[in-house]
Amino acid sequence: MSNPELKSRLLRLFPVFGQLDEAAVDAIVSGAATRQAPAGAILFEASSPCTGFPMLLEGSVRVVKSAPSGREVQLYRITPGESCLLSSSCLLGGTAYAATGIAETAVTLLALPPALFHRLLAEHKPFRDYVFGMFSERLADLMTLVEAVTFHKLDQRLAALLLGKGELVRTTHQGLADELGSVREMVSRLLSNFQDRGWVELGREQIRITDAAALRRLAQP
Secondary structure, three states, X not given: OOHHHHHHHHHHHOHHHHHOOHHHHHHHHHHOEEEEEOOOOEEEOOOOEOOOEEEEEEOOEEEEEEOOOOOEEEEEEEOOOOEOHHXXXXXXXXXXXXXXXXXXXXXXXXXXXXXXXXXXXXXOHHHHHHHHHHHHHHHHHHHHHHHHHHHOOHHHHHHHHHHOOOOEEOOOHHHHHHHHOOOHHHHHHHHHHHHHOOOXXXXXXXXXXXXXXXXXXXXXX
16 A cells, blocks of 8 residues: 555544644654454454554454453454554553454554654644543443443343344354353354344344344343
8 A cells, every 4th residue: 555545544534633734644654554464363462562553444353351261252343443442551551462352354454653652642632632532432332341241131232232233233143242252152042032032033144133123122221
């Protein structure tokens, strides 16, 4: 990807950089590293050091916390135009990652090296506001996750997750289990129950919602 094309895409996906002067934007484009990875690639691992501030240009990334048993809970998802809360936290605190980032699809990202990240943070208020605004949004999402895991039953959470994905959900039972921090067998049993009740139709790596109203009633706390 040429620098002019990269600059154009960066400004389109991350409007905050349009508030910086041209020299700062050029420094970002020339100083950052473009990285591509296939679906399923590990972008960073728990306990590993943070080597840059990622800004996603294409694809999606799941950030998950794993237990020794192998069970996972999805903390959040990163989509184009977004960055990673844990990466900024690690760079600010000089700590290692506490979770793992996995490419959900093929991804393209731009990674700011730590020195450039800290310089932008110190010298440019719009970038500083962007980073701390991201903290606020992601922490609110994590609080919602903690509430759901702590106080809501798995069937409620599954119903809410399906509703949030639209009428036709293209995923696997394992994928849903990973997002819910559960196991495939439990999710499969619940989905079979939902199908028996006429709420969904199960297909190969897809689920069609046939009674959204019933799922909404179940999803309510």
